[in-house]
Amino acid sequence: MSDWWYRNIIEPGKLPLLLALASFVLTFLITRLITRLIRAGKGPFRNISGSGGVHIHHVVPGVVLIVVGGFGAVGSGSTGWWAGISAVLFGMGAGLVLDEFALILYLDDVYWTERGRKSTEAVVLTASLAGLLLCGFLPFGVNSLTDEEQHDRAALILSVLISLLFSLIALFKGKARMGVLGVLIPFVALIAAVRLARPGSFWDERLYARRPRARARAVKRAARHDARWAVPRRRIQDWLGGAPDQ
Template identity: 65%
Template sequence: MGHWLQRNILEPGKLPLLLALSAFVLTFVITRTVTRLIRAGKGPFGNVEAGGLHIHHVVPGVVLTVAGGFGALAGRQGPGSGLFAVVFGVGAGLVLDEFALILHLADVYWTEQGRQSVEVVVVTAALVALVLAGFVPFGVDNLSQDELQDRGTVIVTVGVNFLLSLLALSKGKARTAIFGVIVPVVALVALVGAVRLARPGSPWARRFYRRRPHTRARAGLRAYRHDRRWTAPSRRLQDWIGGKPDPQPARLPGRRP
């Protein structure tokens, strides 16, 4: 365990990634906590406004992301790389916390559409954590001949996983597709997603089920049963992480933290 930790997490080349991931997750947690306090009218926090214009936290997030990204590219190994990694992680956390706002070009933070921000943050953190833990065949130098041979095998595996994930994605199974690219074990799940019926409305269903009403009906029934089983637990988890959406339409700009 100690050797694995030293090799995959504490390796010098991966320290900036660890710092960026930590800053990313911590920023998201702090941001959600502050916005929920403002929403509830508790604590000393309040909206940031300039000349009557509400400044969403995606704005400083973009500035920090740009500064951290370019600083990391321009800098060298050392304390500076760690600092820029933290700046980038903070900025990315602020930006992705309002991903739904960028996607819809509307203030949907406390609506059903706003759940997309939480999903994107969770998936991003999980994928970066997998990369940090060594679940990709890239990023480690000075390998022996045997390790290089193993790397080639893993690269082929990742390529197959990627193809399966593309097929699963075309069938409307985005989460399975994303994780299938990174983790070989999840490729078994991606394979199941690739061979099973597509979700209604997915590109695969629109292309291949258009003249197959029986298959289209089966796909709709399977999606209904799946959603009925998993939607409620998923909603409870999202509410716990990001806050419960408003039952009414989105609030006017300047009223939402």
Template identity: 65%
Template sequence: MGHWWERNILEPGKLPLLLALTAFVVTFLVTRVITRMIRAGRGPFGNVKAGGLHIHHVVPGVLLTVVGGFGAVASDRHGAGGAVAAVVFGMGVGLVLDEFALILHLDDVYWSAEGRKSVEVVVLTAALVLLLLAGFSPFGVNDLTQDELQDRGSAIGTIAGNFVFALVALGKGKTRIAVFGAIVPLVAIVGAVRLARPGSPWARRFYGRRPRARAKAALRAYRHDRRWARPRRALQDWIGGKPDPRPLRLPDRR
């Protein structure tokens, strides 16, 4: 275990990344536990207010992110200062992304269905950092041999090709696949060759005069969403808490 730790974490200088990821995940989980206790009216915690203003935890999160980011830039990556800065940065990112939906909508949607976006972004971020920690590099740079790395043309061609695949997957409305495909090229290739989701820029551009392709894409999207939407919502609710039910809107009879 000691040899693995030395070879895979310390020597490549990945300790700050590991500390930042750990602080990020722990901060997010602790924050969700506290907010769920506040929501249920349990425990000694409560909303932070100053002069009648509700201070969301994204505010200290931004401050911690700024301090940790500048501290990491100014400190030695292998020293204690770099480790402390990484922990501070991870804590800040955990607080900020926990309220990602609030930033996106510019509204307090923490316990609404839109608030699930925060949990989704946190899970996606943690997964991507884990891939980086495991040695994956963006656009498949880690897959290049030493000879290819020395050949600048081959390296640039590989990076450009993987970038195009990820961009095509994004144009087909497959955001998650495009993001993961930037780290794992095979994922981007799969997303690029499969049918686009209805309403995506690719579908509007290339399926406009192909009714069979539109119907096939719509059927595939329906089957995919029917299979995975409910388990995904259940996982998000288990991690972040179940959102409040939407209020019923009575029809206007004027």
């Protein structure tokens, strides 16, 4: 266990990623705590406004931190104290930006609305991907190949293309979460690729238009899935980011 911890977490090459992930999660949690206190009218925190009464969203300092941390990381390499500082700055900036991901997506202040849940989803998905990378998972199943297969360019390229195909099919079928996670865990993308598409997805509109039975099965399965998981997912999102306004 100690060897795995050092090899995958503490070794110099992984330390910046660990610092970035930790600062990313902490920044998101602290930001949500502050915004919830502001929303409730408690504590000393207040919204920040610029000249003319323009509300300054925290995505603005987040972009600045991402730029500073990103360029600092590129210039410093993967080791040294500046690499660690850059990783922390980048993680903080990413936490601030993705906390308002819905605002960027819809170009509207939807922070405490139903559409604002997209921000929490983006944060959870990003943290999951970073955690998988930290644990040693590599994109498109490369980590599952043997040393001989990795030296064989044809086998490596074929593995990457097949894994990418599964992820793209999952995205076309309206299963964005599984498609993105499938970049690191191809088996997840494979499951999404072989199952029915979500109603309203690109796959549904293009390939189920002349297959009414398949479309009916897809609608039924999606309704059953949503009935089972929608409420628990919303409760987790409300616990992490706060419930939207009614």
